[in-house]
Amino acid sequence: MNLSRILLPAVFLPSALVAQAPAAAPAPAPSLGDQVRATRPVVEQLMAAYQFQDALQKAQALLPATPPPFDKTNNQTMLESCIRAMDLGQAYRLAVEAADAAGQWEQALAYAQQAKAVAGACYPAIQDPFTKMVAYYKADGVKAQQTLTENAKDIAALKAKTTLDPGEKQELGLALGVEKTLATDTKWAKFFQTYLDAAKVETTAYDGLITVMQSKLKSEADQIEAYKAGKGDKLKWVAAVMSDPAYLKAQGDTAGQLRWLNRLAVLDPDNKKVAHEIGVLTGKIHEPAPRRVIRRKK
Numbered sequence: 001m002n003l004s005r006i007l008l009p010a011v012f013l014p015s016a017l018v019a020q021a022p023a024a025a026p027a028p029a030p031s032l033g034d035q036v037r038a039t040r041p042v043v044e045q046l047m048a049a050y051q052f053q054d055a056l057q058k059a060q061a062l063l064p065a066t067p068p069p070f071d072k073t074n075n076q077t078m079l080e081s082c083i084r085a086m087d088l089g090q091a092y093r094l095a096v097e098a099a100d101a102a103g104q105w106e107q108a109l110a111y112a113q114q115a116k117a118v119a120g121a122c123y124p125a126i127q128d129p130f131t132k133m134v135a136y137y138k139a140d141g142v143k144a145q146q147t148l149t150e151n152a153k154d155i156a157a158l159k160a161k162t163t164l165d166p167g168e169k170q171e172l173g174l175a176l177g178v179e180k181t182l183a184t185d186t187k188w189a190k191f192f193q194t195y196l197d198a199a200k201v202e203t204t205a206y207d208g209l210i211t212v213m214q215s216k217l218k219s220e221a222d223q224i225e226a227y228k229a230g231k232g233d234k235l236k237w238v239a240a241v242m243s244d245p246a247y248l249k250a251q252g253d254t255a256g257q258l259r260w261l262n263r264l265a266v267l268d269p270d271n272k273k274v275a276h277e278i279g280v281l282t283g284k285i286h287e288p289a290p291r292r293v294i295r296r297k298k
Helices: 004-011 032-048 052-060 075-101 105-119 122-150 152-160 166-202 207-226 234-242 245-249 254-267 272-281
Strands: none
Touching: 032 052, 032 075, 052 075, 052 254, 075 105, 075 122, 075 166, 075 207, 075 254, 105 207, 122 152, 122 166, 152 166, 207 234, 234 245, 234 254, 234 272, 245 254, 254 272
């Protein structure tokens, strides 16, 4: 019995390809993703407390002045670039949510578009090289599995022996090497496929946010344009909707009303009625309770 001729080809993998598998690295400093996960609860807490401007500043602090370039040098740098891009996409998503709540709809739309541009750049960059890596490791895994299947009885017999001669030890060592190769191939094929799948999702992950913000801005623009008394003047439109309490009540709870008022404040920063209502709803302005009129009996 001699397994060497069959097993050796599956053991030695092309070093040029294997070297492309990401190498183990020392524990890094907190990534942008870690920072986003730590900041999100803070931002959400601020918004729940109606501190929308503070929430927006917290979210904006995560954003770099310029997104880092995508490094296509090798698989390792592309992987690192993808992780940064996905993390940055989540940072922009948080900024979208905060900007929307603060009434900064144009900024929210811009952040959503930046999120799509940054996170969506990953898949086109890795699609070809990572697909080739998946194909390589899968094909190599198939060969390894075929070798193990064809020699299953002999390998089982070797493993069952308590004492092996030098030749048998070598053959068992080769068999164990193929088993390890199969496990490695399976691991890396799954690894590269996972990032391919995740990157593909990112190409459309922010389309919904973009659509929502575009829809809100268009609806608002249409309403302003349709206000005949103001002839498209946004300041007159703000004054008109603020003159009718029904508009404010239609926004629902306090959070909904404040979000709407924040938007009006962006459209007309000098509108005192808007500022007053925001102050009342946030508790910064306390209106006196209405005086109770006591009528005398006749």
